[in-house]
Amino acid sequence: MSTAETPKTTTTTDPTDTQVLVIGAGPTGLLLAGDLATAGVDVTLVERRAHGFANMTRAFGVHARTLEQLDARGLADELVATGTTLGTARLFGRLDLDLTRLPSRFNHLLVTPQYEVERLLERRAVAAGVTFRYGTELRGLRQDADTVTAEFTDPDGAPLTLTARHLVGTDGVRSAVRTALGLPFPGGSVIRSLVLADVRLAEEPTDAFSVSGSGDTFAFLAPFGDGWYRVMGWSRTRQVPDTEPVDLDEVREITRRALGTDLGMHDPRWISRFHSDERQAPSYRVGRVFLAGDAAHVHSPAGGQGMNTGLQDAANLSWKLAAVLRGDAPAPEALLDSYQSERHPVGAAVLRTSGALVRLAMAHTPLTRAARSLAARLLSAVRPASARAMGMISGLGIAYAPPAGSRRPAGRRAPDARLREGRLYELLRAGEFVLITPEGGIPALPPTAPVSPERLVRATWTDPTRRTAVLVRPDGYVHWTSR
Numbered sequence: 001m002s003t004a005e006t007p008k009t010t011t012t013t014d015p016t017d018t019q020v021l022v023i024g025a026g027p028t029g030l031l032l033a034g035d036l037a038t039a040g041v042d043v044t045l046v047e048r049r050a051h052g053f054a055n056m057t058r059a060f061g062v063h064a065r066t067l068e069q070l071d072a073r074g075l076a077d078e079l080v081a082t083g084t085t086l087g088t089a090r091l092f093g094r095l096d097l098d099l100t101r102l103p104s105r106f107n108h109l110l111v112t113p114q115y116e117v118e119r120l121l122e123r124r125a126v127a128a129g130v131t132f133r134y135g136t137e138l139r140g141l142r143q144d145a146d147t148v149t150a151e152f153t154d155p156d157g158a159p160l161t162l163t164a165r166h167l168v169g170t171d172g173v174r175s176a177v178r179t180a181l182g183l184p185f186p187g188g189s190v191i192r193s194l195v196l197a198d199v200r201l202a203e204e205p206t207d208a209f210s211v212s213g214s215g216d217t218f219a220f221l222a223p224f225g226d227g228w229y230r231v232m233g234w235s236r237t238r239q240v241p242d243t244e245p246v247d248l249d250e251v252r253e254i255t256r257r258a259l260g261t262d263l264g265m266h267d268p269r270w271i272s273r274f275h276s277d278e279r280q281a282p283s284y285r286v287g288r289v290f291l292a293g294d295a296a297h298v299h300s301p302a303g304g305q306g307m308n309t310g311l312q313d314a315a316n317l318s319w320k321l322a323a324v325l326r327g328d329a330p331a332p333e334a335l336l337d338s339y340q341s342e343r344h345p346v347g348a349a350v351l352r353t354s355g356a357l358v359r360l361a362m363a364h365t366p367l368t369r370a371a372r373s374l375a376a377r378l379l380s381a382v383r384p385a386s387a388r389a390m391g392m393i394s395g396l397g398i399a400y401a402p403p404a405g406s407r408r409p410a411g412r413r414a415p416d417a418r419l420r421e422g423r424l425y426e427l428l429r430a431g432e433f434v435l436i437t438p439e440g441g442i443p444a445l446p447p448t449a450p451v452s453p454e455r456l457v458r459a460t461w462t463d464p465t466r467r468t469a470v471l472v473r474p475d476g477y478v479h480w481t482s483r
Contacts, residue, residue, distance in 0.1 A: 017162075017163050017164070018042050018043065018044040018131070018162065018163075018164050019036075019041050019042040019043065019164060019165045019166070019325055020033075020036055020041055020042070020043050020044075020164055020165065020166050020167070020168065020321060020325070021043075021044050021046060021148065021150055021162055021164040021166075021167040021168070022036075022043060022044070022045045022046070022167075022168050022170060023046050023047075023138055023150075023167065023168070023169050023170065023171045023176070023177050024046075024047060024169065024170035024171030024172060024175075024177075024293070024295065025045055025046075025047035025049075025118075025122070025132070025134070026118065026170060026171075026172065026293065026294075026310075027059075027114065027117050027118055027121060027293075027307050027310060027311055028170040028292050028293030028294075028307075028310035028311060028313060028314045029045055029047075029168075029170035029171075029292075029293070029314075030045070030118060030121035030122050030124075030125050031069075031073075031121050031311050031314040031315065031318070032168060032170060032292065032314035032317060032318050033045040033125050033130045034073070034121060034124045034125035034128050034130060035073075035314065035315070035318030035319065035322070035431060035474075036130075036318055036321060036322055037125060037128035037129045037130045038124075038128045038431045039318070039319070039322035039326070039431050040322075040326065041321070041322050041325050041326075042131075043129075043130045043131065044130070044131045044132075044133060044162065044164070045125065045130050045131070045132050045133070046133045046136050046138065046150075046152065046162075047132070047133070047134050047135075047136070048135070048136065048137040048138070048171075048176075049134065049135070050134055050135050051132075051134045058114075058196060058272075058274070058301065058306075059113075059114040059117075059304070059306060059307035060111055060112065060113055060114065060222065060224070060230050060304070061109055061110070061111055061222070061304030061307075061308075062079065062083075062109070062110040062111075062112060062117065062307075062308065063109060063110075063304070063305070063308045063393065063394045063395050064099075064102050064104040064106040064107065064108070064109075064394040064395065064396050065104075065308070065312065065394055065395025065396050065398065065413070066307075066308040066311050066312065066395060067079070067080070067104075067105075067106035067110060068104060068105070068106060068396075068413075068416065068425060068476060069311060069312060069315045069475070069476065070120075070311075071105070071106070071416075071425045071426075072425045072428035072429055072474075072475075072476055073124060073429060074124075074429050075120045075121070075124065076106065078120060079110065079112060079116060079117065079120055080106075080110055080112075082112045082113075082116040083110050083111045083112025083113075083116065083224055083225050084110075084111050084112075084223050084224060084225025085108040085109070085110055085111075086099065086108055086109045086110075086111060086222070086223075087099050087100045087107070087108050088100075088207075089109060097389070097390055099390065099394070101387070101390070102390060102394055102396060103396065103415065104394075104396055104416070105416055105425075109304075109394075111222050111223060111224055111225065111230070112224065112225075113224065114307060117307070117311075133152075133154075134155070135154070135155035136152050136153070136154050136155065136160065137152060137153050137176070138150060138151070138152055138171070138176040138177065138180065139151045139152060139153060139159075139176075140180050141167065141177070141180045141181075141289070143167075143287050143288050143289060146165075147163050147164065147165060147288070148163065148164050148165070148166065148167040148287075148288045148289060149161060149162075149163045150162050150163075150164070150167060165288065165325060166288045166289070166290070166321055166325075167288065167289045167290070168289070168290045168291070168292060168317065168321075169181075169289065169290070169291045169292070169295045170291075170292050170293045170295055170310070170314070171295050172293070172294045172295060173277070173279075173294045173295070173298045175291065175294075175295035177289065177291065177295060178281060178291055178295050178296075181286050181289060183281050183282065183283065183286065183291075184281070184282065185279045185280075185281055186279060186280070186282070187277055187278045187279030187280065187298075187351075188277060188278065188279075189275050189276065189277050189278075190276055190277065190278045190299075190300045190355055190358055191234060191275065191276050191300060191358055192239055192275040192276075193234065193235075193238060193239045193240050193241075193242075193244075193273060193275065194232060194233070194234050194273065194274055194275065194276060194301070195232070195233050195234070195246050195250060195251050195254060195271070195272070195273050196230075196231070196232050196271070196272045196273075196274065197230075197231050197232075197248070197251045197265075197268045197270065197271040197272070198224075198228050198229070198230055198231075198268060198269045198270055199228070199229055199231055199248070199251070199265040199266065199267065199268045199269075200227055200228060200229070200265070200266055200267045201229055201263040201264055201265050201266075202263065202264025202265075202266065203261070203263040203264050204263075205221055205223075205229075205263055207221075216235065216236040216237065216257075217233065217234065217235045217236065217254055217257040217258040218233065218234055218258050219231065219232065219233040219234075219254055219255045219257075219258035219259050220232040220233070221255075221259070221263075228269065229265075231251060231255060231265065232301065233251060233254035233255055233258060234254065235253075235254045235257070238250070238254070240273075242273050242274055242275055244273060246271050246272070246273040247271065248265070248266075248268050248271065251265070251268070251271065252265055276298075276299070276300045276301055276358070277298050277299075278298070278299050278300065278351050278354075278355055279297065279298050279299075280296065280297045280298075280344075280347050280348060280351060281295075281296050281297070283340060283344075284296050284313075284339060284340045284343060284344055284347075285336065285337065285339060285340050290317060290339065292310060292313035292314055292317060292343075293309075293310030293311075293313055293314070294306065294310060296313065296343075296347060297309065297347035297348075297350065297351065299350055299351045299354045299355065300354045300355055300357070300358040301354070301358075304393075305350050305353075305354055305393065305395075308395060309346065309347065309350050309395075312343075312346070312395060312398075312475075313343050313347075315474075315475040315476075316339060316342060316343050316475055317339050317343075318474075318475075319431070319473065319474035319475055320335050320336055320338065320339055320450070321336070322431075323335060323450040323451065324336060326452070328450055328451055328452045328455070329450040330447065330448055330449075330450065331448065331450075335450050341401070342400045342401075346398055349392065353392055353393065396413060398413065399411050399412045399413065399477075400412075400477060403448065403479065403480070404448070405446070405448075406446075406479075406480055406481075407481075409478045409481060410478050410479060410480055410481060411477060411478065412477065412478055413476060413477055413478075414470070414472045414476050414477060414478050417436070417461075418462055419436060419459040419460060419461065419462060420459065420460045420461070420462055421459045421460065424436070424459070424472065424476075425476065427457050427459055428457075428472070428474060428476060430457050431474055432451070432455045432456065432457050432474060433449075433451040433455070433456055433457065433471055433472065433473060433474060433479065434456070434457045434458075434459055434471075434472045435456050435457070435458050435459070435469065435470075435471050435472075436459045436460070436461060436469065436470045436471075436472065437458070437459075437460060437461070437469045438460070438461055438464070438466055438467050438468075438469070439460055439461075439464060441467070441469060443469045443482050445471065445480070446480055449471060449479065449480060451471075467483075468481055468482050468483055469481065469482040470482075
């Protein structure tokens with residue numbers, strides 16, 4: 001089990017008022033709480049589990065856009081050192097995705113366990129002053145025009161009440177926050193009886209990252225870079241409940257049938273069986289309460305987008321809450337509503353793309369297998385189609401509608417420009433808006449910009465011919481451009 005600096009915990013002397021309560025200390029909650037605390041917001045993060053990082057986590061892939069978000073927090077390079085980077089992914093035995101073409105400093109997929117992401121995010125949250133309450137379980141909540149009141153049981157089973165200006169549920173697929181709000185979570189299972197294991201291999205795989213199968217089976221293999229490999233498999237003939245025991249022989253058999261070899265897998269450090277749902281809450285905001293990560297959306301593991309989507313939810317929401325709580329937002333309700341309007345369509349798109357990928361992997365009729373072959377050929381032969389697919393999976397292609405009265409590139413991801421003061425994503429580590437201007441240019445900001453001029457990070461283009469001013473949001477998206 002990976003360890004980190006023990007976070008600040010509280011006992012009976014804990015204050016009962018905080019500006020933001022975050023429920024759930026997974027990656028999404030940790031990034032959100034760390035962002036808010038860095039911005040000077042008083043944050044309490046509540047987790048029903050005891051403190052610690054389990055190595056039995058399904059998430060393992062960190063995509064380019066998430067690495068850019070972590071770079072804006074000074075964590076990306078350290079995280080990259082914990083795993084292995086892959087420049088190519090092979091799907092269905094015939095489609096090679098060349099990730100080195102991604103327009104990013106991080107033109108690859110990073111394979112590293114989720115607990116490494118959590119370790120770095122928790123360390124940052126601790127340093128920023130987040131108050132942690134582990135072993136504390138949400139029992140209910142209510143809200144009025146000014147506050148949210150949450151009822152808990154503490155580690156000793158005693159009742160506990162905490163009040164906050166806002167509350168964010170990042171507490172996973174079985175979210176107690178979502179349940180307390182009475183929100184539905186429509187959808188259903190997309191695939192059942194997946195087996196998952198971390199193993200060692202006697203033989204090196206030909207492809208570092210591959211997904212292949214016959215339609216009756218498929219298997220996935222990816223290296224962590226430290227001698228361990230993540231293997232995931234599925235068999236149409238072995239559809240049993242999650243509670244059914246799974247052993248290495250079953251994992252080997254599925255892998256042999258899908259890939260033609262089990263590569264001499266041995267010494268598993270853990271094995272699990274699970275199913276995967278496709279679900280999405282209809283609303284990510286109810287008054288002063290928000291949902292993010294798996295509490296808001298859950299989908300198939302295809303494409304490895306689950307943890308990544310949740311982290312990007314947090315990056316989108318954190319600066320908006322901070323701007324409202326610091327009084328920097330001219331239209332606070334509209335800014336908070338934009339979390340729903342920006343992130344809900346992204347969650348729906350991830351459901352569609354990950355669902356399509358897993359259904360292609362499960363294709364077994366002549367018609368569906370022909371469709372899979374056609375899709376693979378199109379993506380291989382048509383570069384724009386391949387670029388769009390990689391943009392969606394990597395997160396680099398995600399864009400939001402421009403603010404009212406603005407035009408493109410407002411709403412698009414800001415590339416990591418080299419500026420006189422340093423790289424853009426290094427400047428974003430302050431957690432504030434960055435205004436990039438020509439030499440000597442100080443344009444008037446739009447009156448609707450949710451930023452105090454005193455908090456702006458100012459930067460200058462290195463190219464003296466560039467005359468445009470650009471205002472970049474703390475989450476690395478363009479908010480406004482002068483022309």
